[in-house]
Amino acid sequence: MKKYLLALCLFLPFVANSTTNCPEAKVQHLQIERDSILVFQEGQNWHLIGPPSDPGVQAMYSALLSAQMAGKKVIIRFPAGYDCKAYNLSVPALMVRTNNF
Secondary structure, three states: OHHHHHHHHHHHHHHHOOEEEOOOEEEEEEEEOOOOEEEEEOOOOEEEEEOOOOOOHHHHHHHHHHHHHHOOEEEEEEEOOOOOOOOEEEEEOOEEEEOOO
């Protein structure tokens, strides 16, 4: 029993930190609502960035807006198992990465 518990404790951090990076794509649309910020990327669907009052959401919005204006691609990270092509306004983004190429 102790071996199984030890194995679970060693494996759990990998499961807890699992994420999904949506494919790199240009930002086509940004939508600001009272309680949420949404993004639509090329070849994907509408995604929730998060409520404007949540920590980091304003910074992610700023990065997305800058990338959109510059025509740059971005990668948006969500929790594990997230379907990047599906319409999903219930799961907030974890991270936004911009690229200079």
